[in-house]
Amino acid sequence: MARFCSQCGTEIPEGAQFCPKCGAKVGGAATSDAKIVRPDEKSDKSRGIATILCALGFVCVAGIHRIYVGKVGTGILWLLTGGLFSIGTIVDFVTLLTGDFTDINGLKVTDWKMD
Ligand SMILES: [Zn+2]
Structure with missing residues (x-):
């Protein structure tokens, strides 16, 4: 045609x-x-692990939770800047708690199970 x-x-x-x-x-x-993201799709990443890794950002190394969900680029940025001077870590921690944190595919990380 x-x-x-x-x-x-x-x-x-x-x-x-x-x-x-x-x-x-x-x-x-x-x-x-x-890519079409269906609203009922969710990330296979653990919200519990991501939240713990994010919390590490307050005491030692920030950004590991972003690398964990596949967001390597911003994860390294977080590592180098201390989680955008803690602001990024705080925002990520809040979005994890509200269930709005997304992985590299744009899927929400909502599952607390850690096995
Ligand atoms: Zn033309």
Whole structure:
């Protein structure tokens, strides 16, 4: 099925996301591989372990809880800055307690079990 650029009318090659002539973004199929998070899905990470690791941020090393849930980038940032000077650790601790803390996939870490 041929597609044509909405800007200049050039035919768009199969699978291309941008017009080869004018560079305009081609609408439609580009969003088909976007991750869809179902509201009933939850993280397989333990909220209990994450909360304990987060609490460690108040006494020694911050950010391990973020690495634990897969957020390695901000985890290292937390490690280097002492949990954004404790502010990030406090925010994370509160969101863990309210059940709104999410893992790398955007799934909420809600399960307290620690086995
Ligand atoms: Zn074009």
